[in-house]
Amino acid sequence: MSTHAKRERLLLADLLEASGPDAPTLCEGWTTRDLAAHLVVRERRPDAAGGILIKQLASRLERVMDEMRAKPYEELIQLVRTGPPRFSPFSLKQVDEASNTVEFYVHTEDVRRAQPDWTPRELDAVFQDTLWSRLERMARVMGRGAPTGLVLRRPDGRTVVAHRGLPVVTVTGEPAELLLFAYGRQGAARVELDGDADAVAKARGTKRLGY
Incomplete structure (x- = not known):
């Protein structure tokens, strides 16, 4: 059974792929490549992801982000689409739904609404x-x-x-x-x-x- 997080993940991956690596986003200073790198680091590099919230880890986060940005864009998209490795807490359905539903929805809109011709999505009541x-x-x-x-x-x-x-x-x-x-x-x-x-x-x- 598909979850909200799974649906938004696949939608975001498709949107990143279709937009290419250099498209703008609503995240200030970030292109779609930067956003894809962020998503991969968040799920696959817990040793660095803490820098998102903890200032003392920010320099390590930026180094790992640079490593991710250097990867082929197609590889980043595939890592986003397939999700975290099996050992990650994010691989658990309940954790994925709790942690990623909002994350993926917001970042999908970051890509969509950075385009001048965007229109609102029709979202169901549930x-x-x-x-x-x-x-x-x-x-x-x-x-x-x-x-x-x-x-x-x-x-x-x-x-x-x-x-x-x-x-x-x-x-x-x-x-x-x-x-x-x-x-x-x-x-x-x-x-x-x-x-x-x-x-x-x-x-x-x-x-x-x-x-």
Whole structure:
């Protein structure tokens, strides 16, 4: 049975392949080759992947990233598509689903929405609800860097508080779009912001909320 993570993995691999190694992404300074290298390091080089979050390991991460960037692009795509080796925790279905559903969705959109002619994907209600449940769990952590109070709101009225404070900005959109906003892709997220004009400008201009 296919999982959300598996589906997004294959979609991302196909998109990276079709885009070629030099296409832009929403990840600042990264081409599709850089993004592919990041995905491979994250799953296959735990000795270096910690540098994503731990500053002391950042130099090692960059060295390993350079090694990956030097590989043939086709090899990187194949490593992304086939997934982690059997000994990796990411090879476990439950870990893969928990860790990679959001990761692969966001990075797929990083590639898609960097193109001038992109259009929104039609996502089914089950997947939207899955992304909403992840957002509910992560919102407080991701929103801690927000410069204002921040409430994320679905069109049906369900909300989650990402950051307490005043003034409050309410961001309304489908879960997938709210997730992109919370991951710092504010400029590409199809959302509406309501609140004091200065606060809205601050919330929209924040480079990264959390993560």
